[in-house]
Amino acid sequence: MSILDNRPELAREVEQVAEVAGYLWQKGWAERNGGNITVNVTQHIDDAIRAMPAISEPRPIGFTLPNLKGCYFFCKGTNKRMRDLARWPMDNASFIRILDDCAHYEIIADKPVAPTSELPSHLAVHNYLIGKGSNYKASVHTHPIELVAMSHCKKYLEKDVATRLLWSMIPETKAFCPRGLGIIPYQLPSSNELAESTIKELGDYDVTLWEKHGVFAVDTDVMAAFDQIDVLNKSAQIYICAKNMGFEPDGMSDEQMREMTVAFNLPK
Numbered sequence: 001m002s003i004l005d006n007r008p009e010l011a012r013e014v015e016q017v018a019e020v021a022g023y024l025w026q027k028g029w030a031e032r033n034g035g036n037i038t039v040n041v042t043q044h045i046d047d048a049i050r051a052m053p054a055i056s057e058p059r060p061i062g063f064t065l066p067n068l069k070g071c072y073f074f075c076k077g078t079n080k081r082m083r084d085l086a087r088w089p090m091d092n093a094s095f096i097r098i099l100d101d102c103a104h105y106e107i108i109a110d111k112p113v114a115p116t117s118e119l120p121s122h123l124a125v126h127n128y129l130i131g132k133g134s135n136y137k138a139s140v141h142t143h144p145i146e147l148v149a150m151s152h153c154k155k156y157l158e159k160d161v162a163t164r165l166l167w168s169m170i171p172e173t174k175a176f177c178p179r180g181l182g183i184i185p186y187q188l189p190s191s192n193e194l195a196e197s198t199i200k201e202l203g204d205y206d207v208t209l210w211e212k213h214g215v216f217a218v219d220t221d222v223m224a225a226f227d228q229i230d231v232l233n234k235s236a237q238i239y240i241c242a243k244n245m246g247f248e249p250d251g252m253s254d255e256q257m258r259e260m261t262v263a264f265n266l267p268k
């Protein structure tokens with residue numbers, strides 16, 4: 001028996017997470033257990049699921065998150081590998097229910113797989129998204145090689161320097177990551193401080209770069225969040241490739257960027 005039995009919409013969410021987990025591994029962004037994914041699946045939850053008994057004790061989130069009352073999430077398990085999540089999603093992730101105090105969660109299905117250590121960041125972000133009436137349901141954290149490499153240089157950590165550089169490498173990057181790349185100064189992985197600074201930047205950006213660690217992206221679904229990271233990292237690869245050929249790439253001119261912004265009806 002699985003929670004996914006006779007629930008095609010919920011099963012589709014899990015399939016999409018598994019598909020993206022496979023891409024993260026293939027891209028080399030998910031060494032060992034690196035990265036995590038959570039999806040707000042509350043819209044697919046029926047009365048039978050609401051009545052399901054917990055299969056774990058209540059556990060603290062680390063925050064009180066009032067907008068998450070009654071919400072359900074599908075979460076990668078801590079210490080679980082993306083490459084395993086791709087093939088056996090229900091052995092490497094679990095569904096959790098937020099308790100009425102909004103400060104604890106419990107696991108409800110299928111197996112008592114403990115959620116990712118980055119749960120504070122993920123849940124705080126979902127709480128923020130609901131609070132602002134967003135239709136975003138998915139958050140993805142991963143370790144894309146070239147973007148992480150860039151985060152080791154102070155110059156690229158200044159506000160919007162990396163955004164402008166990456167947008168100028170190929171026109172589609174601004175088209176498909178129109179809010180750019182927010183920068184989060186280094187914080188301890190899985191800490192509440194990391195969660196809090198991520199939320200601050202998500203007011204202006206869908207994708208944030210965690211200095212010397214990885215990226216954290218949000219979007220309507222897991223595939224869309226992956227795509228935003230993918231286009232940014234592609235631009236980083238083009239930049240690095242040009243540097244390796246021995247020259248500083250020109251980048252698109254301001255005029256070319258303006259023309260593109262108008263043609264694609266993008267924010268300034």
Ligand code: 13P
Nearest residue numbers: 033035036078079116117
């Ligand atoms: P988890 O295995 O706990 O999801 O952690 C992976 C990670 O990338 C932490 O930042």
Ligand code: ZN
Nearest residue numbers: 034035213214
């Ligand atoms: Zn990480």
